[in-house]
Amino acid sequence: MGDEDWEAEIIKPHMSSYVPVFEKDRYSSGAHGDTFNRTLASLSEMDDGYSRRDHFMRSRFASGRSLGNRDPGESNKRENTSTMGDFGVGRSFGNRGFSNNKFEEGDSCGFWRESSNDREDNQTRNRGFSKRDDSKYEQDEGTQRSGGIFGSRRSALSGVGKGDAYQSRSGSGSGRGGYKGLNEEVITASGKNSWKSEAERRESGDTQGPKVTYIPPPPPEDEDSIFAHYQTGINFDKYDTILVEVSGHDVPPAILTFEEANLCQTLNSNIAKAGYTKLTPVQKYSIPIVLGGRDLMACAQTGSGKTAAFLLPILAHMMRDGVTASRFKELQEPECIIVAPTRELISQIYLEARKFSFGTCVRAVVIYGGTQLGHSIRQIVQGCNILCATPGRLMDIIGKEKIGLRQVKYIVLDEADRMLDMGFGPEMKKLISCPGMPSKEQRQTLMFSATFPEEIQRLAGEFLKSNYLFVAVGQVGGACRDVQQTILQVGQYSKREKLVEILRNIGDERTMVFVETKKKADFIATFLCQEKISTTSIHGDREQREREQALGDFRCGKCPVLVATSVAARGLDIENVQHVINFDLPSTTDEYVHRIGRTGRCGNTGRAISFFDTESDNHLAQPLVKVLSDAQQDVPAWLEEIAFSMYVPGFSGSTRGNVFVSIDTRKGKSSLNAAGFSSSQAPNPVDDESWD
Numbered sequence: 001m002g003d004e005d006w007e008a009e010i011i012k013p014h015m016s017s018y019v020p021v022f023e024k025d026r027y028s029s030g031a032h033g034d035t036f037n038r039t040l041a042s043l044s045e046m047d048d049g050y051s052r053r054d055h056f057m058r059s060r061f062a063s064g065r066s067l068g069n070r071d072p073g074e075s076n077k078r079e080n081t082s083t084m085g086d087f088g089v090g091r092s093f094g095n096r097g098f099s100n101n102k103f104e105e106g107d108s109c110g111f112w113r114e115s116s117n118d119r120e121d122n123q124t125r126n127r128g129f130s131k132r133d134d135s136k137y138e139q140d141e142g143t144q145r146s147g148g149i150f151g152s153r154r155s156a157l158s159g160v161g162k163g164d165a166y167q168s169r170s171g172s173g174s175g176r177g178g179y180k181g182l183n184e185e186v187i188t189a190s191g192k193n194s195w196k197s198e199a200e201r202r203e204s205g206d207t208q209g210p211k212v213t214y215i216p217p218p219p220p221e222d223e224d225s226i227f228a229h230y231q232t233g234i235n236f237d238k239y240d241t242i243l244v245e246v247s248g249h250d251v252p253p254a255i256l257t258f259e260e261a262n263l264c265q266t267l268n269s270n271i272a273k274a275g276y277t278k279l280t281p282v283q284k285y286s287i288p289i290v291l292g293g294r295d296l297m298a299c300a301q302t303g304s305g306k307t308a309a310f311l312l313p314i315l316a317h318m319m320r321d322g323v324t325a326s327r328f329k330e331l332q333e334p335e336c337i338i339v340a341p342t343r344e345l346i347s348q349i350y351l352e353a354r355k356f357s358f359g360t361c362v363r364a365v366v367i368y369g370g371t372q373l374g375h376s377i378r379q380i381v382q383g384c385n386i387l388c389a390t391p392g393r394l395m396d397i398i399g400k401e402k403i404g405l406r407q408v409k410y411i412v413l414d415e416a417d418r419m420l421d422m423g424f425g426p427e428m429k430k431l432i433s434c435p436g437m438p439s440k441e442q443r444q445t446l447m448f449s450a451t452f453p454e455e456i457q458r459l460a461g462e463f464l465k466s467n468y469l470f471v472a473v474g475q476v477g478g479a480c481r482d483v484q485q486t487i488l489q490v491g492q493y494s495k496r497e498k499l500v501e502i503l504r505n506i507g508d509e510r511t512m513v514f515v516e517t518k519k520k521a522d523f524i525a526t527f528l529c530q531e532k533i534s535t536t537s538i539h540g541d542r543e544q545r546e547r548e549q550a551l552g553d554f555r556c557g558k559c560p561v562l563v564a565t566s567v568a569a570r571g572l573d574i575e576n577v578q579h580v581i582n583f584d585l586p587s588t589t590d591e592y593v594h595r596i597g598r599t600g601r602c603g604n605t606g607r608a609i610s611f612f613d614t615e616s617d618n619h620l621a622q623p624l625v626k627v628l629s630d631a632q633q634d635v636p637a638w639l640e641e642i643a644f645s646m647y648v649p650g651f652s653g654s655t656r657g658n659v660f661v662s663i664d665t666r667k668g669k670s671s672l673n674a675a676g677f678s679s680s681q682a683p684n685p686v687d688d689e690s691w692d
């Protein structure tokens with residue numbers, strides 16, 4: 001049954017029969033508890049600015065092969081789990097024999113790593129400064145909308161009451177332009193080429209949609225929570241054997257120890273409290289480069305410590321320069337702006353910044369969409385040296401002149417290839433040409449990712465000084481070798497059955513299941529709950545509160561299975577994710593590399609299982625063979641056969657042993673990207689109808 005059929009089913013709540021029971025959500029209100037309130041228009045939105053996927057994955061299910069090597073004794077572990085996931089709040093899936101799923105969210109474990117009850121404290125802290133200003137912000141808030149009539153889930157939630165769910169279906173045709181991709185948190189009604197900042201939308205009168213009122217819970221303030229970390233894995237020391245290439249002129253020598261970085265005492269103490277005793281390769285090379293004032297493009301495998309590689313030297317400079325946050329400034333002027341493509345990732349980066357700046361006068365702030373704008377502003381006015389932001393919220397704040405840019409000395413693009421592709425690239429260009437923004441000669445620009453397609457590298461030149469350095473740790477765009485990759489031939493009609501079989505064998509180990517579309521994420525999560533496998537889901541159609549709760553439930557193990565779209569593919573660093581399952585293969589190698597990189601982090605090992613449907617995935621065989629062989633994984637004979645039969649001229653086959661497959665484009669060599677599984681299918685805003 002195809003996606004279209006699912007859509008049809010969604011509008012038949014009366015035919016449903018299965019009602020999972022969840023704990024009552026402490027936040028849930030009448031609006032949030034609404035059932036069947038999902039607009040089909042929202043289903044056509046893309047996920048959080050993620051790369052456009054081909055629609056080669058459809059939900060047809062055919063027979064597949066058994067995994068075969070599992071311990072049957074483990075198989076029923078999950079049967080005993082009683083906690084059900086919280087996904088699908090206010091949503092339902094239709095008549096697949098288990099529908100009418102009115103879900104209420106379970107208690108949140110919170111987005112943050114530890115639960116926290118200190119909201120009151122936070123409010124107290126804010127008091128005295130912001131009372132007067134609050135009313136002003138609330139006024140601002142009055143014009144803040146979560147998006148246009150087609151793009152917003154909230155428009156369904158609060159614009160209509162219970163049971164009014166399907167009223168927007170008729171809008172889905174025109175609403176296919178409800179395109180959120182250009183801007184992770186702004187949904188516009190106007191469709192093609194539709195990114196507009198909040199300010200722009202107000203100017204154009206495009207302000208329909210309810211007010212966003214969600215205020216994320218503050219993270220815990222106690223030191224133990226701030227420095228909570230997981231252990232490096234058995235392969236951490238193997239990082240030392242990875243080849244590193246630095247290109248560009250006057251490369252500063254790498255450092256081998258944290259001591260060599262000559263950081264101040266507070267930073268060193270924070271590094272120790274974070275459990276870092278040894279540098280990872282990307283840190284060894286990047287830290288001296290950033291300390292030396294150079295621009296940098298760094299590419300290193302997933303989970304290998306890129307975040308600290310930029311945070312530590314920036315903080316060291318700030319400490320050297322005596323940067324101090326002040327809540328008494330007329331206008332906050334951050335010295336550093338860090339952008340990342342998703343809300344969850346930027347929140348995570350913020351937590352890292354907060355950790356490393358602990359005990360200093362440097363204040364990090366995080367702002368992102370899906371939350372109350374007034375809340376973002378209140379965070380900023382308390383003092384802001386490091387502003388961690390998603391692009392849309394950042395541009396809103398700049399548009400509202402809530403920050404000044406004249407002091408910006410560092411711009412960091414995490415997941416830089418994503419930040420520069422056609423989805424976010426225009427916003428990043430706007431950012432660097434904003435009034436007051438120092439020119440690239442006067443600031444340091446740093447870009448980090450595990451993948452860096454050549455065409456994106458070329459675009460990046462516009463942001464970087466011409467003498468920037470390029471650090472390649474291992475193979476650019478290569479999969480982490482600590483992840484054991486398995487490709488299973490599974491037809492789409494057998495995928496669900498196979499998934500359940502695998503999950504039952506896995507037991508309670510944390511597993512991320514990636515699917516291609518948002519509605520499929522809900523559907524599969526619903527299905528797994530029906531199978532009594534504690535599952536939650538995260539995707540771009542979920543309210544921010546729901547997303548954070550889902551992640552919290554997954555992090556704390558309440559729901560050991562997280563069904564996700566690509567919104568969760570990049571950057572998320574979640575302890576103990578032992579398995580990634582690609583229920584649907586992604587359409588790009590880069591996406592595949594990021595997805596499976598949610599496991600096998602920081603020297604730990606992990607497993608990735610991908611379902612390969614010979615009906616629809618054959619064109620992916622060649623690039624998959626390449627990714628597998630580059631990562632020194634076993635390549636199934638059947639996959640090689642398919643790859644061979646799908647021969648594409650120019651594709652060079654296995655590159656095992658070829659360490660630097662893609663390199664600094666200034667060297668003029670071309671990468672060996674395979675056809676089909678193109679490494680950079682940049683989202684095309686003109687063609688947004690094909691997004692999710």
Ligand SMILES: Nc1ncnc2c1ncn2[C@@H]1O[C@H](COP(=O)(O)OP(=O)(O)OP(=O)(O)O)[C@@H](O)[C@H]1O
Nearest residue numbers: 276278279280302303304305306307450571573602
């Ligand atoms: N030197 C170190 N010693 C111990 N742990 C470290 C070190 N550097 C980073 N880590 C930890 O490793 C984990 C992964 O780091 P990080 O999230 O920065 O990886 P990444 O390279 O940015 O991954 P991705 O490409 O998926 O975004 C984090 O939990 C981080 O705290």
